[in-house]
Amino acid sequence: MDFSRLQTSSKIGDDWVYPEAEARRSGWLTVDSDPEHRVYWEDYGNPAGEPVMVLHGGPGGACSPAMARYFDPARYRIILFDQRGCGKSEPNVATAGPAAALARNTTADLIGDIEKLRDHLGIAGRMHVFGGSWGSTLSMAYAIAHPDHCANLILRGIFLGAAEDLLYLYQGNAATWHEDPFGLTAPGAYIHYPDEWRALLEVLSVEERRDVMRSYKAIFDMVPATAEEKERQLAAAVTWSLWEGTISNLIPEAGDTGKFGEAGFALCFAQIEAHYFAHDLFLEPGHFFRHIDTLVAIPVHIVHGRFDEVCPLTQASRLVAALRGAGAEPATYVVTNAGHSAMERENALALTAIMDGLPPLAA
Structure with a gap:
């Protein structure tokens, strides 16, 4: 039997719109002491462009250069960073052990780290916040804490964590x-x-x-x-x-x-x-729904795979229903013929199309 014509991958492969690039700058930022935490960050794209803060999944998933490929490098300044305890951030669970790396490692700590990284990188105004899976959770939690810093929320694979x-x-x-x-x-x-x-x-x-x-x-x-x-x-x-x-x-x-x-x-x-x-x-039950009025004031763009088994589509459905119940449609709501991963072809192309279509930020 010949199975050579069957599809063997749903990943984006060679269909990326933008090429993989090297970071213009990178480094570590000390964000806490006792114990000390240093987060690793990378800066891509146009240094004078519209800032995008990319929040990886997991938690504990870390970033990779491919995560900068959803964005036009001529338009956007793209910030990737590894959250506490993972990737190149220090201390790292794998090398230093959980006692050190998981100490003072909460959602509130991560929100504080984003603020410190903004300041360190000279981001003074609003920025686009882009996150998938756990990154969508952290994006919404950050937006509730700092709505004035968020121009758009671009969320993939909604994870409510109930x-x-x-x-x-x-x-x-x-x-x-x-x-x-x-x-x-x-x-x-x-x-x-x-x-x-x-x-x-x-x-x-x-x-x-x-x-x-x-x-x-x-x-x-x-x-x-x-x-x-x-x-x-x-x-x-x-x-x-x-x-x-x-x-x-x-x-x-x-x-x-x-x-x-x-x-x-x-x-x-x-x-x-x-x-x-x-x-x-590290969130109160129903946190996002209790603060839905804050989220509806920010354009929310959602991409979710119909066949997502990590975060089933019902999670996006609950969020969209809450936004509508508070009087606002999502700015974008795309249900793709894909699974969970941001590297799935349909998800990646939808995310790129959203970023390409956003109205320019006012200077």
Whole structure:
């Protein structure tokens, strides 16, 4: 049988509008002390252009140069930075350990870091705030705290972080999986990715599967006393990372796990996510809906994949309904034939089109 004509990837590949470029400047900014945190940043594009603050996903996902490719480099000044504990920021979970890297690592701290980075880079007026997945969460939280600094919110893969959203992603049928691995006993991403779900659950005992997130968090919090415990902790981090990385694509990249299978990235990604999830993202329940009047005063542009299994479309639907209930349509609302990843072709092209079509910022 000839399967050569089947689509093997849903990523954007060679269809980017703008080429990958090198940062004009980069560096570290000390944003906190006791313990000290230094965030790594990069500056792309036109130094006199409209500023765009790019907020990566995860939390713990870090940035890459490809994230500057959604923007016309002649028009925009593009700021990428690695949030506390991950990427090139210091201390890093993978190298310094969670005790140091997760100390003073909350949503409020990250919002403060954005303000300090603005000041450090000389951004005095309004800027575009661009974020996907957890980056959409942080973008909205930042906008609520500092609405006067936001010209537009460009959000992809809306993540509201409610308990039901996390249960869909991490709990599903886990509690009864040992009895019936293919039983559809609860909604969840496992329905579409049974092999990847098996890998996530096989790290845990039957008892531990009653609460998958809490059990993984316990493994991550463990201070390994033996080589076996250290090996289990690393295997758990990589498995957690691969679960989300794989299901982020409409067509899973089975032959290329990318950064999600790398030990250093996985340790940061998994442990920072578990830290934030265990603390309800360090936000009060319903935070965005209680402050919807602040968000409606800012143009909100939304791109969401119809087949997103990390952050199902219902999360964008809830946000759009809240905006409309407060009297404002989203400035843009595009539902793509894609999954979760910003590197999915349809998502990437939609985001680029939004940035190309924004009205110029007044000087």
